[in-house]
Amino acid sequence: MGELNWAGNYEYRAQRIARPGTIDELRDLVTSARSVRALGSRHSFNDLADDDELLVSTAGLPAGIRIDEEARTVAVGGGVRYGDLARELQEAGWALHNLASLPHISVAGAIATATHGSGDRNGNLATAVAGLRILTASGETVELRRGDEGFDGAVVSLGALGVVTEVTLDIRPTFxxxxxxxxxxxxxxxxxxxxxxxxxxxxxxxxxxxxxxxxxxxxxxxxxxxxxxxxxxxxxxxxxxxxxxxxxxxxxxxxxxxxxxxxxxxxxxxxxxxxxxxxxxxxxxxxxxxxxxxxxxxxxxxxxxxxxxxxxxxxxxxxxxxxxxxxxxxxxxxxxxxxxxxxxxxxxxxxxxxxxxxxxxxxxxxxxHWGKLYLDRDGVVPTLYPRLGDFRALTERFDPERRFRNAFLTRLLG
Ligand SMILES: Cc1cc2nc3c(=O)[nH]c(=O)nc-3n(C[C@H](O)[C@H](O)[C@H](O)COP(=O)(O)OP(=O)(O)OC[C@H]3O[C@@H](n4cnc5c(N)ncnc54)[C@H](O)[C@@H]3O)c2cc1C
Structure with a gap:
């Protein structure tokens, strides 16, 4: 049997799961693959994270947690788990606005699927994102800040734009x-x-x-x-x-x-x-x-x-x-x-x-929910996203050769 997701209900079909320890290793892997996807902490229940050739696990990449007290943000490696980030923030007197039910999920994997907690006035975890650093299929690093053109399309990315190597999140004083x-x-x-x-x-x-x-x-x-x-x-x-x-x-x-x-x-x-x-x-x-x-x-x-x-x-x-x-x-x-x-x-x-x-x-x-099991036998889901066309165009811009487009994204975007 091959490698499984956290729940054990999905076996990855990728030929290989690589575990880079540095951004340079990650870049070499991404640029030499015909087809590739980022794999976070494996907490999704469907084939969203899969690829038929290469998965790059983000678990071994640098955590790089840096708090900017003046800007009230924290920069964090995409593979870091919320629980590890929360501990560091709390020790330094800072907080996030909310958490999902489980703190073991990776930051970049959670925001890629619009993971959320609860609360009428609480946006999902992706709404705390103030900036992204994305390694694209060509090996280039793209930085996006809130307010930049395309930013609103790039946060909940479904892994389609590249590997998110760093996320900047809004923070507030601890409570x-x-x-x-x-x-x-x-x-x-x-x-x-x-x-x-x-x-x-x-x-x-x-x-x-x-x-x-x-x-x-x-x-x-x-x-x-x-x-x-x-x-x-x-x-x-x-x-x-x-x-x-x-x-x-x-x-x-x-x-x-x-x-x-x-x-x-x-x-x-x-x-x-x-x-x-x-x-x-x-x-x-x-x-x-x-x-x-x-x-x-x-x-x-x-x-x-x-x-x-x-x-x-x-x-x-x-x-x-x-x-x-x-x-x-x-x-x-x-x-x-x-x-x-x-x-x-x-x-x-x-x-x-x-x-x-x-x-x-x-x-x-x-x-x-993008990361959970659904069927959508009648193909209704694409009609529920008014900006789907803009998102498709953004993925083409970031990834013209469609190297990050797996079976899940092909069903969604064509
Ligand atoms: C026990 C349990 C509890 C959960 N609780 C909640 C909850 O309370 N609320 C909720 O909304 N959801 C919840 N989920 C769902 C979970 O939050 C999502 O499936 C989330 O995407 C999992 O993150 P992950 O890092 O494990 O992602 P993975 O399953 O590894 O990947 C999911 C997607 O993110 C992409 N991705 C991962 N890392 C990167 C990266 N660095 N760059 C670009 N793309 C990346 C992958 O390519 C894939 O498309 C729960 C899941 C479990 C198993």
């Missing part, structure tokens, strides 16, 4: 946060008071298997000392007095500290602890980012499919992200509600339920 869980949110509250629920704290996530009488869990993250605390009742759901994993059977020690204990952002904004390193995922994920005005309709549509999806579902998460201007972002020009599915690692079973789910969600304008 403390605390998280609490509430059990049993009534469905009527979710569908009737959705905006109040998701705006109740800095970050709100709802966990459900869709078939319970009341939605299983609300997981809120509040900024310590800034926001009024949500009381001990969250729209009819009582605060839990014991810590919990979002999947009841899983070990709670894998999750970040709960029960309202304040702590640095770097140890509260992700759901999972950085110290916990799972050997493999034993799961598959899908996620659909629904334009906010259609959110309740989408939630009701998925509830109606509850019995169909239950046999392959571990848990779902409902969360939000703010609109942005990045051409290939799932939140391009619209606030979104993410309907996320952590499935069993049953590829066939999951692929059997996705068509019904996509028939319910894609017509509402839902954009599938």
């Amino acid at each position: 403390d946060a605390r998280q609490r869980l509430f059990g049993g949110v009534p469905w009527e509250a979710v569908t009737g008071r959705f905006d109040e629920i998701t705006s109740a704290a800095y970050s709100v996530s709802l966990f459900t298997t869709w078939d319970e009488p009341a939605l299983d869990l609300a997981w809120i993250k509040e900024l310590d000392g800034v926001e009024a605390t949500v009381g001990d009742d969250f729209f009819g759901a009582p605060a839990l007095t014991e810590a919990r994993h979002m999947i009841p059977a899983m070990d709670v020690r894998n999750t970040t500290q709960q029960l309202g204990v304040p702590g640095p952002w770097s140890e509260r904004l992700a759901h999972f602890r950085f110290e916990f390193t799972p050997s493999n995922g034993a799961e598959i994920q899908s996620e659909y980012l629904v334009p906010r005005p259609r959110a309740v309709e989408a939630i009701e549509a998925v509830r109606a499919l509850g019995p169909l999806i239950a046999p392959v579902l571990q848990v779902s998460e409902i969360r939000t992200a703010a609109a942005d201007a990045l051409w290939m972002s799932s939140a391009y020009e619209t606030d979104v509600v993410g309907l996320h599915f952590t499935w069993l690692r049953d590829q066939e079973g999951v692929e059997a339920v996705l068509p019904a789910l996509e028939q319910a969600l894609l017509p509402l304008g839902a954009r599938p």
Whole structure:
């Protein structure tokens, strides 16, 4: 068997995975390949990161973390994991605006797919990007800053422009946060008071298997000392007095500290602890980012499919992200509600339920997460990105010989 992604549901078809330790080695590899892609921390669930010839892993490239206090930015090697970056920032008194659920993912890999956390006013992780350094197929280094022509198309790049060797991210002074869980949110509250629920704290996530009488869990993250605390009742759901994993059977020690204990952002904004390193995922994920005005309709549509999806579902998460201007972002020009599915690692079973789910969600304008499993049998996804043509033109400019265009991108861009 060849090399697998983190979840073990996808085997890379590339003939070779190279692990350069310097930018010069990386340049030699990229310029001598007919076809090549960057490989981050392997947390995607589909063939987006793959190539039929060469994958260059970014894991061994220099971390190069440099904080610019005056500009309030940090420059970081693209292969650095958020957890490592968060530790360094916290030690120096700085913070990022948000994190994804897992801190083990690479910075460049996460922004390439518009990876997000939760929070009505929080843009996805790509919105923190202030600058990019990209090694292109010709071996040239291109620097782009926010405001430059093409920048908004280059951040969520799907790996199509070249290898992102350095990312500059906005930072802010460090802050403390605390998280609490509430059990049993009534469905009527979710569908009737959705905006109040998701705006109740800095970050709100709802966990459900869709078939319970009341939605299983609300997981809120509040900024310590800034926001009024949500009381001990969250729209009819009582605060839990014991810590919990979002999947009841899983070990709670894998999750970040709960029960309202304040702590640095770097140890509260992700759901999972950085110290916990799972050997493999034993799961598959899908996620659909629904334009906010259609959110309740989408939630009701998925509830109606509850019995169909239950046999392959571990848990779902409902969360939000703010609109942005990045051409290939799932939140391009619209606030979104993410309907996320952590499935069993049953590829066939999951692929059997996705068509019904996509028939319910894609017509509402839902954009599938680029790094998670989706099918799009009817070819709807390209129509959901008004700037797709501009993005295609940008990829042609950066990569005229299409050496970074793999099967996934050919399906999307032609
Ligand atoms: C357990 C788990 C939890 C997750 N939680 C979340 C979550 O909370 N929110 C969310 O939105 N997503 C989440 N994801 C999805 C994940 O964030 C994305 O799939 C992300 O792209 C993974 O980053 P990676 O470095 O592993 O990328 P890979 O899978 O290695 O690559 C993904 C894409 O990025 C490109 N890429 C990687 N590095 C570079 C580079 N240096 N230059 C150019 N292109 C590059 C690759 O070519 C490919 O196109 C989760 C995934 C897992 C497994």
